[in-house]
Structures are given as structure tokens and as C-alpha cells.
């Protein structure tokens with residue numbers, strides 16, 4: 629699939645005042661794509677503001693060293709209202725645009741979406757979408773090369789960060805030969821993947837490392853090793869001096885155990901509710917599971933909040949897993965011999981011992 633970029637060039641040529649936005653909790657694909665694209669617009673003499681619905685995470689501030697990215701609450705309303713084109717990158721969802729979406733709705737600007745997500749709302753936008761691309765960064769790169777932009781080393785870094793993170797460092801199924809070609813070209817433009825990897829993935833605090841020790845020590849498996857889980861209590865954060873965001877990714881560690889199909893982590897919140905994240909390998913649908921607790925998400929990653937104790941939350945989740953068929957055998961064309969319907973991955977004997985000692 630190749631996007632016809634000419635209409636985008638025409639739109640840009642005919643206007644001068646632009647807003648570039650992306651989704652709440654911007655990730656490296658959102659920020660990297662926005663930065664690389666906005667810098668290009670500036671290079672060709674356009675006025676551009678990057679305005680997001682929420683703050684950028686601290687660990688991604690290296691993509692915005694001059695703090696160009698503003699949040700919607702911190703820009704005067706007329707900035708959005710007077711823009712001629714409002715670019716939306718890496719999302720096509722009103723919900724994900726949050727406050728930016730609200731402001732967009734009343735603005736007269738033309739809306740333009742550059743995105744790679746399958747699902748989305750009708751933003752009444754001109755869309756430049758390619759769902760076969762693993763990252764919006766790939767689309768921005770395509771456009772910048774289409775117009776022969778003079779891509780700086782920093783823009784290259786932004787796009788490499790966008791693409792490498794959305795592909796799980798080039799290993800997710802959406803990664804394709806052209807993805808590696810783009811990476812190669814970005815490297816030729818000055819990106820050092822080793823340094824970038826360190827910036828992205830090797831910035832843990834001592835507190836987080838200690839917390840991970842506690843949390844991983846606690847991992848238990850159930851259902852004959854097909855489900856792995858752990859938990860974080862408020863006192864663990866206090867004892868290690870960790871930040872609540874430090875619990876991110878621990879659930880993915882649980883999924884690394886051989887044979888595990890579903891992993892979850894229960895994190896006790898300050899208000900004592902239990903925020904639970906579910907992960908699964910292809911073949912099991914944890915969105916269904918999260919929905920039964922009033923949550924939601926994707927088949928492979930979902931979440932829910934349970935208003936109960938840690939001990940009780942884990943018990944309820946295990947009970948629910950034992951009573952549900954979460955397998956997605958047909959969906960992925962998995963061979964019947966691998967998972968027989970009789971022996972669904974999640975209908976095995978529940979664990980006998982009490983979950984939390």
C-alpha cells in the first residue's frame with residue numbers, strides 16, 4: 629500500500645499556520661512523529677505549534693529537548709481556533725485526543741490525519757492512513773523523503789525512536805522489510821541505535837530495580853503454568869521509594885515464562901483500589917477478561933480496576949479465568965493439535981494454595 633502524498637503537499641503549500649497533535653499519554657511514536665514532522669514544517673517556513681492533550685512522559689523528554697510540545701491547558705484558545713490546518717498524528721480517536729479533540733471540534737481549521745491504526749473515529753479529516761505500516765514514524769519518513777526534505781540527525785532520531793518502539797525494537801509482527809530499510813536510512817542520517825536503546829530502555833532508577841526484585845520474587849503460576857501473576861502493594865512503593873509508574877512492564881516479565889499464555893499484575897492504588905493489567909500471547913483474549921471487571925483494552929493487553937483487597941482481587945481474577953474460555957484458537961488459525969478445544973489453555977485446575985501468603 630502506498631499513500632498518494634501529493635494532496636498533503638498541496639495542503640501544506642497553500643497554508644501557513646499549523647497545529648500538530650497526538651494522543652493522550654504520548655509514546656515515542658506520537659512524540660517522535662510529531663517532532664520530525666513539525667520540524668520539517670518549520671524548515672519550510674511555516675508557523676507550527678505542537679499541542680497535545682496531556683504531558684509527555686519524563687523518559688521521552690530527549691525527543692523534545694527544547695520543550696516545544698505544549699499541553700492543551702497551557703495554550704490560549706485562539707492558537708487552536710486560528711490554525712488553518714490541524715494535523716492529528718498516530719491516532720484517529722476523539723477519546724484519545726481528549727481536550728485537543730474538544731478544541732478541534734469548534735475550530736474552523738482543516739483536519740488532517742496521519743496514522744497507522746485500524747480503528748478510529750470519523751474526525752471529518754482528510755486521512756493519510758496506512759494500516760500496514762507498523763508506526764506513524766514510517767509514514768512521516770515516507771512523506772519527508774517524498775518531498776525531498778533535508779532530514780536532520782535529530783529528526784532521524786525522532787523517527788527511529790518512533791518506529792523502533794512501536795515495533796518492539798523491530799520484532800512485532802507488523803515489522804516488514806521496508807521497516808528495516810527505513811531504519812538503515814535513518815542510521816545513515818546519524819542515528820546511533822545503541823545510544824537510543826539506552827535512552828529508551830535503560831533508564832531505570834535504583835528504586836525501580838529494587839521494586840522489580842520484590843515483585844518478580846512474588847510471581848506465581850497457576851493453571852499448570854499457563855497463567856502467571858504478581859502484585860504490588862502501596863507499602864512496596866514506600867519501602868523502595870518507587871514511583872507508581874515504576875510498576876509498568878512488570879506484567880510483561882510474567883509473560884516471558886515459557887508456557888505462560890496469560891499474565892496479570894495487581895497494583896494497589898493510593899485509594900486502595902486494585903488496578904490490574906492483563907497480558908496474553910496471541911491465542912488468548914484478555915480484553916474479554918478485563919470486560920468482565922468493567923475494564924477493557926486489546927486482545928493482548930487490557931486492564932481493569934477492582935474495588936477490593938489485593939488478596940481478593942487475585943482470587944476473583946483466578947476464579948474468572950477458570951470459568952471463562954479465553955482461547956482464540958480459530959481467530960489465529962492455530963493448529964488444533966497445539967491447543968485442543970477440550971484442553972483450553974485456561975480451563976485447568978485452579979491453584980490450591982492461598983494466593984497471597
Ligand SMILES: [Mn+2]
Nearest residue numbers: 657718764794
Ligand atoms: Mn503508533
